[in-house]
Amino acid sequence: MSDYSEDAVLSALSGVKDALSERDLVSAGRLSDLSFDDGRLRIILGLPPETTQDQGLQLRNAAEAALTDLPGITQLAVLLTTHKAAPALKTTAPKRPDRNPHPNKRPEGYQGDAQVAKTLAVSSAKGGVGKSTVTAGLARALAAAGLRIGVLDADIHGPSIPSLFGLSGRLDSRMVQNRRLIGPAEVDGVKIVSIGLLTGSEDPVVWRGPMVQGAIARMLWDTDWGALDLLLIDMPPGTGDPQLGLAQDIQPDGAVIVTTPQDLALMDARKGVGMFEKVDIPVSGWIENMASFTCPDCGSEHRLFGEGVLELPAERAIPKLGSLPLSLEMRDARTGYDALAQALLGRLS
Numbered sequence: 001m002s003d004y005s006e007d008a009v010l011s012a013l014s015g016v017k018d019a020l021s022e023r024d025l026v027s028a029g030r031l032s033d034l035s036f037d038d039g040r041l042r043i044i045l046g047l048p049p050e051t052t053q054d055q056g057l058q059l060r061n062a063a064e065a066a067l068t069d070l071p072g073i074t075q076l077a078v079l080l081t082t083h084k085a086a087p088a089l090k091t092t093a094p095k096r097p098d099r100n101p102h103p104n105k106r107p108e109g110y111q112g113d114a115q116v117a118k119t120l121a122v123s124s125a126k127g128g129v130g131k132s133t134v135t136a137g138l139a140r141a142l143a144a145a146g147l148r149i150g151v152l153d154a155d156i157h158g159p160s161i162p163s164l165f166g167l168s169g170r171l172d173s174r175m176v177q178n179r180r181l182i183g184p185a186e187v188d189g190v191k192i193v194s195i196g197l198l199t200g201s202e203d204p205v206v207w208r209g210p211m212v213q214g215a216i217a218r219m220l221w222d223t224d225w226g227a228l229d230l231l232l233i234d235m236p237p238g239t240g241d242p243q244l245g246l247a248q249d250i251q252p253d254g255a256v257i258v259t260t261p262q263d264l265a266l267m268d269a270r271k272g273v274g275m276f277e278k279v280d281i282p283v284s285g286w287i288e289n290m291a292s293f294t295c296p297d298c299g300s301e302h303r304l305f306g307e308g309v310l311e312l313p314a315e316r317a318i319p320k321l322g323s324l325p326l327s328l329e330m331r332d333a334r335t336g337y338d339a340l341a342q343a344l345l346g347r348l349s
């Protein structure tokens, strides 16, 4: 039995002074990742870009010294990155950014999204948890249930919605009331717009901050969606300033969080809930993806990533909308999403 305790790790790191901010490593928000597996503890400290090599090494040594004697840890890796620290989750006052990096440029007159009844952000704190796959699966299931559904692929650095719907090429544009609007693609009754269907050779990965936000907002407003019951917005993964700014800019009516059930992913998913709370966007629920695997040989079910739950204080608790297994069928995003779609509808109506 391992005596490992995450609380003990956090408490040990709380005793390490962060010379860069005069606070401790935890309250300074330096801990950007923590994983523990079979005695191996791996933590990532996110340091500001101006950190010198010496400062980084000192912090790493201090963190290693604090953790080295903790029970249950047989191997320790303290890694440094110079990314911006994630915004702290437990801020008491609603900490809206005092300036919006991309001032709302919603154009006057005809709006492509004027007939969109509801918009819902599908978000994940981490990349690769299946957010786009789940968005596509939900969209298809909701459309099959008779709703008019659209998908806006706002995952600008890794647009995977086109391939999930078998789309390639470029979207056309059309004049509507003297404005040139994007004509969405349509597959299985779902209207789709993605940056991957708008750009040519220019790689969207080079776009930064306000440029990305601006492009996504314009895709939302400058598309001829027609009448939609629900537009799902596949958000870029993460809980940092770009995602916060985007949520603030496009102001979806609600959000759902997709996560896998590992402790660390759930810890980050909590940050995702906090991010939407900061900008007053209600979170309708969370979706557990890749929850279990059924062995094709013996038929027994395994919870590969454990039984984690998204823990939030009772007054901020959000429901789990459903669990999806790790399977080729789910990857395909064509079947298996009906129950999830119904659970979501139950929360939206």
Ligand SMILES: Nc1ncnc2c1ncn2[C@@H]1O[C@H](COP(=O)(O)OP(=O)(O)OP(=O)(O)O)[C@@H](O)[C@H]1O
Binding pocket: 124, 126, 127, 128, 129, 130, 131, 132, 133, 134, 155, 158, 160, 236, 237, 289, 290, 324, 325, 326, 327, 328, 330, 331, 332
């Ligand atoms: N339930 C599942 N079972 C099996 N494979 C899955 C499942 N969900 C997603 N996948 C696979 O996991 C990979 C990542 O999925 P996806 O691209 O949807 O993640 P994402 O969270 O949108 O990633 P990113 O935000 O980084 O683009 C894909 O190969 C996808 O086919």
